[in-house]
Amino acid sequence: MIKVGIVGGTGYTGVELLRLLAAHPGVQLVAITSRKEAGMRVADMFPNLRGHVDLAFCDPQQADLTQCDVVFFATPSGVAMQQARELLDAGVRVIDLAADFRIRDVAVWQKWYGMEHACPDLIEQAAYGLPEVYRDQIRTARLVANPGCYPTVVQLGFLPLLKAGLADTDYLIADAKSGVSGAGRKAELPFLFAEAADNFKAYGASGHRHLPEIVQGLSEFAGRSVGLTFVPHLTPLIRGMHATLYARVAEDVDVQALYEAHYADEPFVDVLPAGSHPETRSVRGANTCRITWHRPQRGDTVVILAVIDNLVKGAAGQAVQNMNIMFSEPETAGLNLIGLLP
Amino acid sequence: MIKVGIVGGTGYTGVELLRLLAAHPGVQLVAITSRKEAGMRVADMFPNLRGHVDLAFCDPQQADLTQCDVVFFATPSGVAMQQARELLDAGVRVIDLAADFRIRDVAVWQKWYGMEHACPDLIEQAAYGLPEVYRDQIRTARLVANPGCYPTVVQLGFLPLLKAGLADTDYLIADAKSGVSGAGRKAELPFLFAEAADNFKAYGASGHRHLPEIVQGLSEFAGRSVGLTFVPHLTPLIRGMHATLYARVAEDVDVQALYEAHYADEPFVDVLPAGSHPETRSVRGANTCRITWHRPQRGDTVVILAVIDNLVKGAAGQAVQNMNIMFSEPETAGLNLIGLLP
Amino acid sequence: MIKVGIVGGTGYTGVELLRLLAAHPGVQLVAITSRKEAGMRVADMFPNLRGHVDLAFCDPQQADLTQCDVVFFATPSGVAMQQARELLDAGVRVIDLAADFRIRDVAVWQKWYGMEHACPDLIEQAAYGLPEVYRDQIRTARLVANPGCYPTVVQLGFLPLLKAGLADTDYLIADAKSGVSGAGRKAELPFLFAEAADNFKAYGASGHRHLPEIVQGLSEFAGRSVGLTFVPHLTPLIRGMHATLYARVAEDVDVQALYEAHYADEPFVDVLPAGSHPETRSVRGANTCRITWHRPQRGDTVVILAVIDNLVKGAAGQAVQNMNIMFSEPETAGLNLIGLLP
């Protein structure tokens, strides 16, 4: 059994980790910390876990996380970098669901996240936890930077096209739509039901923190620096993320064959039949990314459509997938989830 | 492995049965029929099932359902009564998710369902599939009438109080609220998104088909004919059902102790701490019924609050629970589900 | 032109007052105060008001509200009682949308609202702003206590029955459902989209602040102290409130005739045809209360169904209606609103 600790389990990625790990056959939940909620039973905060998770939140100071095999950080950005070294030194492997180790260029990270990085040297050691690209590094990594939700869906959507060198990489567009849980379990006005329901808007159109992470990935796929316009939107879903990706292609490429071949062996990427339109609800609660494509009017623009559940493949599910890889579990262990439809 | 067939799998109870049975360790899905969709792969209609269910719908005429151990009818009321006898005669056990065998008084059934019953003699043989009350009958039944969603939550909510003889049974009130999936996957105007979203209304306040079923159950619990006012409402949830039950109680009964004792051994009924308010989302996708109670201003009215997922404990999940009991599987096999929250 | 000031216009009742007053032909908006947002243009906070309201929030200290004819308090409870006397002494009439002057028994008010009342003597002077009952007092009142949303719909629903002395007043039940805007524009976790969407729950079942206000009103209608069980619920609507009311009636009363007669001259109460089910969306954005009734199985329980928009007839619209009455405007001035459907 893998002994697991969770730091900061009171947010949506935290409760989602608990939902997944509680049902994982190879995991023993050892500790979950929260400074603010220490002593409270987890199932009192998240009643869906009643009968499934018996743990109480414990104070970070009291929790002996060094006894764990792996610790997940489901904290805001800036926390894991303060605590990772101690755990790593104790032989504990770390999976950070926040952004501390995602960006390899520290200066870029510091600019977008507005703080100094506490341990730039660890960034180099971190594997970027997108298994479809970096599975080998993840396998042996002591520290994994779990990708952001937008970066996951946008990278998986563009990957085969960019790897094949078929797109005009100066002019990529990612028009992405996220459910409200992506903003986290934070009491802020814009995310109130009466503000976000029956409403649709873009946000961060001039610049969003996930932009440098996506550009870093796409540039690596393409082998050159890409030009990307990324516009995120808030849509009245609880969960769900939809990316509509636009790329100019030169040749008359068989996109369907390209994508099917690229993802043939991937357990969590499902290439739909040509002409489909993936629905976010088809992956609600599941670790799957569903992808399809269109070429309107047979022009030179290819449109890629990709969906994930932002809390699963976009966060907690991918983190568990990474854990499975790191500990030589079957990659699908605990993740054989069927989307909740309707 | 239990060999399972499903008749009429194109509705919401059908896809939910498939979701649950596909993950059930003791089940082999043999056939799913649909006259209209014969030949279509199930996963083409319900993309969440891609990679999990490989079956195609087959024509009812072609399907040899007599090779199954059990057949679920996920059909409108009036279908199972036409086909059950043939299956039963062939030794196949039958679980009807519709209303054909729920009401023991044929005349009452015929009045509320507006058709003649095709096999009144089978009604007597049917066990009413509410395991928390009729587990023994279900165990040996060849034919199980799976309860309606409203009847499930209202009966589980009132059960301990009525069994204990503590309520004024002349004046029971059940104010119930259902998500829209309860209306089924039918293209009808009132259930359009633009009609049902951001809208709340009662319906069937003067009489709803589930009323006689509930009254039959409550009267049996109470040992006398009860007077019930039942008002269902449509609320903009996809899934979820909430019953607010009102009963006058004579004595100063310890409701918490009563309910905890009554449901102590039930795997799918969760009595919350006193003073709680159960949320429908805590059981989203799960087979659990969560119950609590209040006694406002210490008066003589007890308020019971109970929630289920109308498609799980209110339909497909309870049907699988019944199957488990009928075939001596662990009652929770395939049903150890955690509510999807958020 | 009535010169109008608003204290505390940054909440949902504030923006709704602005929407209504901006279109009111007899009103001049003079000032709107907010300590926190002083200097900000109202339309920058509420972009729907761009082009319709040019005011900026001003500091309460700077605003000379004594130049107004009437001041609306769209503040939390406890604010108006601090400031009302000064305005009243200056000859300004006051309409409080919060609870400070609703409860005539100061001790009861202090118990439920958890603070000492700053000016108990003013409570006696206040008219309770439910025009369908207290129109005459409102006409001449200097201070109007605008009713709560639940109290409005529950009182209008029960009024004719209780006035006629037909109900068993020991055992009244009000099962009420509110949209999330009823909680106000406050950044609190339970009202986040990801918490409140696709979810239904009761709250305050053991006691809610609106209970004493409702009991006070119903008791006055009935001419004796009533016994009421009141259970509010949170439902995923932005706006909308639905009351399902249960009363035992002795005789075979013609409820339809009773209600139609009672409300025949009321511009904002619409008695639907017998057998109807009112929808909250039919009054979305409108100042109308729609009411109907059922008598299930011809028993002795009458079910009253009533809907309002909690922000309009349940708050800002009723406040404007009261202002119209106080200033001898046509009662419907600025309020001839059609519900936004769909």
Next chain:
Amino acid sequence: MIKVGIVGGTGYTGVELLRLLAAHPGVQLVAITSRKEAGMRVADMFPNLRGHVDLAFCDPQQADLTQCDVVFFATPSGVAMQQARELLDAGVRVIDLAADFRIRDVAVWQKWYGMEHACPDLIEQAAYGLPEVYRDQIRTARLVANPGCYPTVVQLGFLPLLKAGLADTDYLIADAKSGVSGAGRKAELPFLFAEAADNFKAYGASGHRHLPEIVQGLSEFAGRSVGLTFVPHLTPLIRGMHATLYARVAEDVDVQALYEAHYADEPFVDVLPAGSHPETRSVRGANTCRITWHRPQRGDTVVILAVIDNLVKGAAGQAVQNMNIMFSEPETAGLNLIGLLP
């Protein structure tokens, strides 16, 4: 008073026309036809209209629409072209809210709409009812083709940029999101609440009927044939449409000044401050189009964001605006609507 008739008033554009026309000071509603619902009072179908509209639906055969000054067709495409000539010959002016007269190239129309056009000669006479571009033609037109919802928001969004000749017109992208009411009041499975709620998907990505209409307009603005990729999406809003438009610009143009100047005199186009993100709810129920823009990372891609209410500026409101222009009413008569927020 303008005497108005409506053909086909049982859909969402029909009820919206009624909501707007009932409150229009210069309009007399004369007749509303529906073959299927003849005899039914309009307010029985749409209870929000109770007390505001007294008309009943009448049979198209019986209605003497020739007595009207103007007739709105709120019918599916293909109906107005059958009946327009008779009305026009009788001196009645016609506003078609469907697509019959929007596309000037009959062959293109016939290809996309899959039927033969009944009166190609009338197409030439029709003014395209986008007042911000074609106000002069509308003023004198006998027949107005009211634009589609997507075409309205996409054309208004791109208009100043294309008129100024600043965009690379070979590679325009319109990523558009629509509320579900855009699909009409039709009982079809994909638009059920349980299908469309908490779900997001693209549709028609390979080709949508609004594409040729948009391309026709943009090409006229640009003075040359444009290349457009148009991807519509279904989002869980009742009303609301959001266009995210991408264009490559050569020079360092002052987009803010350009848009503000272009729309300075338009009563229904509101250019937001630079850096804003328009919300669909800010125009809920209003005839306003709100527009803003971004230039991410100061690159050569300009992102235009534009929102409308698909039923108002995208349909019925724009139709009333056109009527006002045609009959020399103030253009804002009956349309001085404030968005319903929250």
